[in-house]
Amino acid sequence: MLEWIVRGLRKGVVTSRYPRAGEPELDGFRGRVEVVESDEASEALEAICPTSAIRVSAGRVSLDRGRCILCGACVEAAPERFRFSSAYETASRRRAGVVVGASVERQLEAVRVPLGVQARPLRRSIHIRHVDAGSDGAEEWEISALTNPYYDMQRLGLYFTLSPRHADVLLVTGGVTRSMEKPLERAYEVMPEPKAVVAAGTDACSGGFAAATGETAGGVDQILPVDVYVPGSPPSPIALLHGLLLAAGVVTEDGR
Amino acid sequence: MRLERAAADHAQRFLEGRFRGAIEPGPAGTTVLRLPVSAVDRAASLLAAEGARFVSVFVADVPERSLVAAFAFRGQLAALRAPLTEDGAAYPALSLHLPAAALAERELHDREGLTPLGHPNLRPVLRPDPDELEQRIVGGETFIIPYGPIRSGIFEAVQHVVETGGEDVLALETRPYFKHRRLEARLAGLEPAQGALLSERIAGIAAVAHATAFSQAVEAALAVEPPEQAHLWRIVHAELERVVNHLDVAMKLAEDAALAVGVARFGILKEDVMRLRARLCGSRFGRGVVVPGGIAFQPLLGTDELRDWLGSFERELVRDRRLLLRTSSFTDRLIGSGRLDRATVEALGGVGPVARAVGLSTDARFERPYAAYTRLGFDVVTAESGDAMARLEVRFGEIRESLHLIRQALDRLQRIGDASSMRVDLPGGEGGAFGWAEAPQGELVYWVEIAGGRIRRAHVSSPSLHNWPLFVASFRGDVLTDFSFIEHSFGLTAAGADR
Numbered sequence: 129m130l131e132w133i134v135r136g137l138r139k140g141v142v143t144s145r146y147p148r149a150g151e152p153e154l155d156g157f158r159g160r161v162e163v164v165e166s167d168e169a170s171e172a173l174e175a176i177c178p179t180s181a182i183r184v185s186a187g188r189v190s191l192d193r194g195r196c197i198l199c200g201a202c203v204e205a206a207p208e209r210f211r212f213s214s215a216y217e218t219a220s221r222r223r224a225g226v227v228v229g230a231s232v233e234r235q236l237e238a239v240r241v242p243l244g245v246q247a248r249p250l251r252r253s254i255h256i257r258h259v260d261a262g263s264d265g266a267e268e269w270e271i272s273a274l275t276n277p278y279y280d281m282q283r284l285g286l287y288f289t290l291s292p293r294h295a296d297v298l299l300v301t302g303g304v305t306r307s308m309e310k311p312l313e314r315a316y317e318v319m320p321e322p323k324a325v326v327a328a329g330t331d332a333c334s335g336g337f338a339a340a341t342g343e344t345a346g347g348v349d350q351i352l353p354v355d356v357y358v359p360g361s362p363p364s365p366i367a368l369l370h371g372l373l374l375a376a377g378v379v380t381e382d383g384r
Numbered sequence: 385m386r387l388e389r390a391a392a393d394h395a396q397r398f399l400e401g402r403f404r405g406a407i408e409p410g411p412a413g414t415t416v417l418r419l420p421v422s423a424v425d426r427a428a429s430l431l432a433a434e435g436a437r438f439v440s441v442f443v444a445d446v447p448e449r450s451l452v453a454a455f456a457f458r459g460q461l462a463a464l465r466a467p468l469t470e471d472g473a474a475y476p477a478l479s480l481h482l483p484a485a486a487l488a489e490r491e492l493h494d495r496e497g498l499t500p501l502g503h504p505n506l507r508p509v510l511r512p513d514p515d516e517l518e519q520r521i522v523g524g525e526t527f528i529i530p531y532g533p534i535r536s537g538i539f540e541a542v543q544h545v546v547e548t549g550g551e552d553v554l555a556l557e558t559r560p561y562f563k564h565r566r567l568e569a570r571l572a573g574l575e576p577a578q579g580a581l582l583s584e585r586i587a588g589i590a591a592v593a594h595a596t597a598f599s600q601a602v603e604a605a606l607a608v609e610p611p612e613q614a615h616l617w618r619i620v621h622a623e624l625e626r627v628v629n630h631l632d633v634a635m636k637l638a639e640d641a642a643l644a645v646g647v648a649r650f651g652i653l654k655e656d657v658m659r660l661r662a663r664l665c666g667s668r669f670g671r672g673v674v675v676p677g678g679i680a681f682q683p684l685l686g687t688d689e690l691r692d693w694l695g696s697f698e699r700e701l702v703r704d705r706r707l708l709l710r711t712s713s714f715t716d717r718l719i720g721s722g723r724l725d726r727a728t729v730e731a732l733g734g735v736g737p738v739a740r741a742v743g744l745s746t747d748a749r750f751e752r753p754y755a756a757y758t759r760l761g762f763d764v765v766t767a768e769s770g771d772a773m774a775r776l777e778v779r780f781g782e783i784r785e786s787l788h789l790i791r792q793a794l795d796r797l798q799r800i801g802d803a804s805s806m807r808v809d810l811p812g813g814e815g816g817a818f819g820w821a822e823a824p825q826g827e828l829v830y831w832v833e834i835a836g837g838r839i840r841r842a843h844v845s846s847p848s849l850h851n852w853p854l855f856v857a858s859f860r861g862d863v864l865t866d867f868s869f870i871e872h873s874f875g876l877t878a879a880g881a882d883r
Contacts, residue, residue, distance in 0.1 A: 158666035265879035266588025276651030
């Protein structure tokens with residue numbers, strides 16, 4: 129056992145300082161897709177996207193990150209309009225907030241600033257229950273990575289709990305398959321008030337690639353009221369942490 | 385290798401001798417035998433008696449609507465193809481001779497409406513109701529714990545129905561398909577490049593293996609050969625995926641044993657590989673790299689950078705592995721837990737590290753080498769004792785072999801240089817073919833039909849689905865507190881099984 133302690137200590141501190149300091153971005157990391165140029169676009173752009181995340185209306189492009197699976201088809205086909213950004217933060221408290229494009233970008237900024245203020249005095253004991261409602265399995269890895277020494281979410285007062293009866297936040301992955309509807313609803317019902325629901329991943333936001341089969345509900349918000357949307361396929365641990373901090377703000381905000 | 389070739393020759397002779405006139409021309413590595421529907425079960429049991437391992441049973445539309453039963457048969461993929469007539473809605477069940485086919489046939493019954501005659505249990509499987517338990521209580525002193533689909537911890541949704549008298553696990557039933565998303569149906573109609581993106585999302589933690597098996601099926605159907613450089617980069621990504629999956633198992637087992645520093649150490653190693661993959665291709669799961677025809681883009685890291693990283697990673701890993709395997713509070717929980725014997729694994733068609741831990745050298749990279757694996761050297765790591773410890777030892781051995789494979793691939797890539805192309809264009813045309821890859825969980829087989837530049841039909845045979853029945857079979861005298869050790873030692877993914 130002593131050897132383990134020595135082994136642990138030798139590594140030193142590897143923990144991220146997020147959110148007090150920004151997480152250094154990795155070159156080339158596909159964190160999110162940005163819309164660079166949205167004017168005078170043709171509707172042919174919509175056909176590029178395999179998950180119908182791109183919309184063109186009246187010549188303006190918008191991109192729904194809640195549908196985007198970060199495949200890069202648009203970046204490859206129209207690099208003058210779309211580009212990858214290695215930024216991690218993608219979550220929003222409104223479904224429309226994860227849609228980006230020139231016209232919606234301003235509204236998004238307006239949402240972001242007050243949220244930053246709310247999240248700062250978060251309570252130091254937020255308990256999270258994760259429910260898999262039909263993910264591809266990758267989201268679970270990224271969620272469990274939050275407890276590894278790199279992210280160590282306990283330092284922010286965030287904890288996983290085994291029972292929904294002890295949970296403040298329900299962290300849901302997957303587009304909600306039919307078999308998971310009832311268990312998910314039940315988990316939500318037994319949670320004490322105030323409670324928040326975080327939809328983690330593109331599947332949870334919109335049903336993702338699988339939505340077209342009709343085998344899933346097409347997103348968590350079809351079943352439960354969602355407080356925070358974290359797009360990404362899967363979202364990176366920092367993106368999840370950002371989403372959870374937003375949810376933590378919700379809980380302290382007005383005691384809902 | 386010579387022994388394997390002799391076995392393959394023997395298999396070929398057997399098939400030609402026994403099924404003369406039934407053999408259809410097909411791509412290399414695949415033998416298709418055309419039979420009437422009524423003879424499928426007999427032919428299947430004949431193959432099984434010769435040592436063939438059941439892979440899958442499904443309906444194909446190429447060259448005509450047929451029932452196809454696929455077997456891994458000594459270096460070949462042997463497929464029994466029985467044309468289905470318009471009104472043909474039944475066939476003799478394979479499960480009577482092959483217990484391994486039981487789940488696949490129930491799925492087929494649900495999905496295609498085909499009835500396997502004589503199948504012992506044809507209750508619907510695809511949309512399980514968590515409240516409707518199938519299990520019956522055998523005695524007055526026992527009770528049932530429905531464990532799942534929402535379980536204690538950050539796990540995928542699957543339900544284990546445990547029958548217990550208090551401490552010992554008397555009977556266990558695992559119910560998959562809570563996450564069934566009908567993704568094979570979703571593949572139909574997509575272009576091949578989009579199909580690869582969807583296949584990566586069938587089992588997110590084995591994205592590279594899924595994209596590779598899918599792409600190789602498309603490439604076989606259209607008879608294209610990707611450039612050598614693409615083959616080698618696919619191997620680099622696939623082996624990194626194997627390493628990170630096996631590290632995840634080690635981390636979860638350490639967590640079960642409440643070995644806090646061990647969890648932290650293996651968590652760090654796992655995160656290091658995830659970050660390396662993000663630097664290599666922009667995705668922490670190696671997504672968007674493998675496409676039909678090759679790989680999508682030039683990797684973002686050079687071979688020298690990768691080799692340096694491998695060196696420092698392996699030094700850390702070796703120390704942590706040595707320490708973990710010397711910690712008796714950890715190993716005591718694994719030795720003897722969830723023991724499987726060879727006969728059970730063979731009967732249920734087990735694959736991957738689970739099968740290799742009972743001494744079977746089942747490995748698609750070795751049995752039916754694909755990509756550039758024929759040109760690289762590696763050992764198929766096996767163990768004998770078949771318990772949770774053996775499975776962990778196999779995984780650690782495979783990590784070592786994977787790092788060795790990556791180094792060989794990098795050497796070859798350096799010699800080739802960046803000059804050659806990464807991807808060939810797909811020609812038009814149509815056809816159907818199998819493609820396979822050894823995922824971290826075991827052998828993964830895709831059947832893909834393509835026509836007019838779009839996928840028409842697809843079927844996925846997932847290693848996790850094959851190994852669930854083995855997980856159930858491994859509880860013999862084990863108690864409830866062994867449950868998580870045994871489950872994690874299997875390293876299965878519900879998303880991959882459910883599809």
